[in-house]
Every structure is written in structure tokens, then in C-alpha cells.
Amino acid sequence: MTGFGRAEVSESNVTFTTEIRSVNNRYCEVSLKIPQSLQNLENEIRELIQKRVSRGKLHVFIRMDEGVEAVTRIHFDREAALTYYRMLEELRYSLSIDEPINMDHILSNESVFKIPDDHIDRIEKMRPILIDCVEKAIEDLKKMRAQEGNHLKKDFMERLDAIDQVCETIKNLCTERVPDARKKLNERIETLLETDNFDRERLEIEIALLADKLDVTEELVRLESHTKFFREALDDGESVGRKLNFLIQEMHREINTIGSKANHAGIAHHVVDLKESLEIIREQIQNIE
Numbered sequence: 001m002t003g004f005g006r007a008e009v010s011e012s013n014v015t016f017t018t019e020i021r022s023v024n025n026r027y028c029e030v031s032l033k034i035p036q037s038l039q040n041l042e043n044e045i046r047e048l049i050q051k052r053v054s055r056g057k058l059h060v061f062i063r064m065d066e067g068v069e070a071v072t073r074i075h076f077d078r079e080a081a082l083t084y085y086r087m088l089e090e091l092r093y094s095l096s097i098d099e100p101i102n103m104d105h106i107l108s109n110e111s112v113f114k115i116p117d118d119h120i121d122r123i124e125k126m127r128p129i130l131i132d133c134v135e136k137a138i139e140d141l142k143k144m145r146a147q148e149g150n151h152l153k154k155d156f157m158e159r160l161d162a163i164d165q166v167c168e169t170i171k172n173l174c175t176e177r178v179p180d181a182r183k184k185l186n187e188r189i190e191t192l193l194e195t196d197n198f199d200r201e202r203l204e205i206e207i208a209l210l211a212d213k214l215d216v217t218e219e220l221v222r223l224e225s226h227t228k229f230f231r232e233a234l235d236d237g238e239s240v241g242r243k244l245n246f247l248i249q250e251m252h253r254e255i256n257t258i259g260s261k262a263n264h265a266g267i268a269h270h271v272v273d274l275k276e277s278l279e280i281i282r283e284q285i286q287n288i289e
Contacts, residue, residue, distance in 0.1 A: 002024060003020075003021075004019070004020070004141065005018075005139070005140035006018065006137055007137035007140055013066065015064070015066075016062065016126075016129055017063045017133070018061070018062050018133045018136075018137035020059070020137050020138065022053075022057070022141060023059075024056065024286075025056050026055065026286050028055055029058065030046050030050060030060060031060065032062070033061045033062065034062045035063070038064060045062070048134060048135070052135075052138045053141070053142070056145075064130075076112065077113060080111050081112040084112060085101060085106060152284055152288065156281060156284070159280065159281055160227045160230060160231060162277055163274060166273055166277075167223055167224055170220060171217075173264060174262075174267070216257070216261050219254045219258045222254050223251055223254040223258075227251070229247055230251075233247070244285045248285065251278055252275075252282075255271060258271055
């Protein structure tokens with residue numbers, strides 16, 4: 001599901017800012033952009049996000065702003081900068097690039113700065129602040145996604161009501177075609193009775209097959225049961241995306257059976273309507289947690 005979450009937490013002369021952008025995806029994919037000085041916490045942050053969010057393609061941006069005192073502790077590594085410059089010059093020459101190397105190219109490589117030896121201890125002290133910031137951004141994201149979920153729920157309910165109405169129409173059509181079906185059955189029985197090699201067992205088989213083909217009551221009952229469970233799942237409040245996907249598959253199975261059994265143009269038309277409504281729901285639930 002789509003959404004955006006942002007949080008900012010300041011403490012102990014450091015400010016963390018976390019932004020999470022989410023787009024639709026069937027699975028949970030996390031793209032994390034984090035300062036190099038925090039790389040040792042990347043896996044922990046990724047696991048935290050994946051535990052809290054089960055679906056969506058998430059683009060996560062984390063920024064750390066430290067006070068002047070912390071910045072002055074970072075030193076410029078002259079040897080690393082010279083080595084990096086020579087490598088860029090060699091690459092520029094081998095690729096016949098006319099553009100000269102400038103300071104932006106050098107400073108884009110964070111390895112030209114020396115980090116104090118106590119950096120790991122300092123980051124570990126700031127870790128709770130960072131985790132708190134990420135969790136707050138996740139909560140902000142989930143609030144926005146919940147709003148979208150409520151809109152989807154309303155749309156689903158309306159489409160489920162439409163499906164139930166079509167099922168009721170199909171029931172009525174089935175009732176109306178009983179006299180016609182009885183007439184055809186009598187004609188087939190008379191045809192069989194006129195033959196010299198009349199087979200009563202064959203007659204009973206024909207009747208049983210025709211009756212089974214005409215009767216879609218069982219399929220309609222199951223379909224209505226699935227729409228009922230679908231509504232209950234929507235009201236559950238838990239992660240229901242996969243459960244809804246399973247129910248859609250079962251509903252699709254019943255609709256296909258109704259379509260194959262019903263030798264009736266009117267019913268076939270309504271079956272198409274059911275499939276269209278179901279497909280719209282199916283596409284949407286691929287993004288629901």
C-alpha cells in the first residue's frame with residue numbers, strides 16, 4: 001500500500017530524521033539509504049521495518065545531524081584523498097573523459113574523512129535514539145496506510161454487496177428456468193422410451209446428470225458464505241491480506257463452476273459481472289497487509 005511516514009528525534013547533541021515512502025508491492029522490500037557511519041546498524045533497522053510492515057516496497061532515508069563538537073572530531077585523510085584522486089584521473093584518461101576532476105568528486109567519497117577510534121562506542125550510545133526515530137516513522141507510515149485501508153474497505157464492502165445482489169438474481173433466474181428444464185427433460189425421456197433398446201439405467205443416469213448440471217444452489221451458497229467470511233476478515237483488524245487472497249481464489253472457483261453449469265444466456269452475463277468485480281478486488285488485495 002502507498003504511504004509516507006516521517007519522524008525526527010533529537011537527543012544528546014544529535015538529531016535523527018527518518019523518512020519512509022511506501023508503494024504497492026505484494027511482498028516487503030526495503031531499500032535503505034543510511035549514513036556510512038551507521039552502516040553497522042543497517043541489518044537491525046531493516047529487520048525492524050520488516051517485522052512491522054509485511055507488504056510494500058519501502059524506500060527508507062535516514063539522516064544524522066550532529067553538533068559542531070562532533071563534526072570537529074572528524075579529520076581529513078590526505079593520503080586517501082590523493083589515492084582516490086589518482087584513481088579518478090586514471091579512469092578519466094582510460095575512458096577519454098574531458099571533464100576535469102573537481103572537489104565535489106573527491107568529497108563524494110566518505111573514505112577521505114577519518115572517524116575517531118571511539119566512533120563505535122559513540123554510535124552504540126546513539127542507537128536507542130535512532131531506533132526510536134525509525135519506530136516513530138513506521139507508526140506515522142502505518143497511520144497513513146490505515147487511512148487508505150479504510151477507503152479500500154468501503155470499496156470492498158460495496159462490491160461484496162453487488163456480488164450478493166447478482167447471486168440473488170442468479171437464484172431467481174434458476175427458479176424461472178425450471179419449467180423449461182422440465183420440458184426438455186420430458187422430451188428426452190419420451191425419446192428414450194420410443195427406442196427399441198430402451199435402457200432404464202441409462203434414463204436414470206441422464207436424469208441425474210441433467211439435474212446436477214442445472215442445480216447451482218450449492219455453489220451459490222458457498223459463494224455467499226465466502227463473501228460473509230470476507231466481510232468478517234475486513235473487520236478483524238489484523239494482517240488479513242493472504243486470507244483475503246485465499247477467499248478470492250475460492251470465490252473465483254465457485255463462479256467458474258456456476259458459469260460452466262448454467263446453460264443460460266442471462267446467467268452467463270451475470271457470471272461475467274461477478275468475475276469483473278472479483279478481479280478488481282483481487283488486484284487491490286495484493287497490496288493489503
